Amino acid sequence: MSTVRKPITPKPPRTRVSALVILQEQCKQCELCIAFCPKNVLSIDTSVYNRKGYHPVTATDIEACVNCGFCERICPDMAVFLAERDEAKQAFDAGAMQEGTRIPEFDGSSEAKEGT
Numbered sequence: 001m002s003t004v005r006k007p008i009t010p011k012p013p014r015t016r017v018s019a020l021v022i023l024q025e026q027c028k029q030c031e032l033c034i035a036f037c038p039k040n041v042l043s044i045d046t047s048v049y050n051r052k053g054y055h056p057v058t059a060t061d062i063e064a065c066v067n068c069g070f071c072e073r074i075c076p077d078m079a080v081f082l083a084e085r086d087e088a089k090q091a092f093d094a095g096a097m098q099e100g101t102r103i104p105e106f107d108g109s110s111e112a113k114e115g116t
């Protein structure tokens, strides 16, 4: 067995290329996305009811999101997905989003829920 250790090549920090979008009005509080998120980014926002009468999902730690897309794949109602960052920012800045849309890294909703 070789005693020579391989050099470690530092990798650049992983950055999120997409923005997480949550359509809170489409959420039915099934919690599948929460169960499948490997980074514990998501949680139920018990301070909010949507029109269906459910507490929708929110992001409590958007900085931990690694853009894996598990939430998007598992959601049966397409209530959470990853969007191209620049397009999402444009829509957010223009206010061109349907009611109940959250983009946590732009709207600050993740920070607001931290520590609660």
Ligand code: SF4
Binding pocket: 020, 036, 037, 038, 039, 040, 041, 042, 064, 065, 066, 067, 068, 069, 070, 071, 072, 082
């Ligand atoms: S993309 Fe991955 S890490 Fe980010 S919220 Fe969804 S499941 Fe969690």
Ligand code: SF4
Binding pocket: 026, 027, 028, 029, 030, 031, 032, 033, 034, 056, 057, 074, 075, 076, 077, 078, 079, 080
């Ligand atoms: S999987 Fe979809 S419907 Fe279920 S809690 Fe998550 S966002 Fe809501």
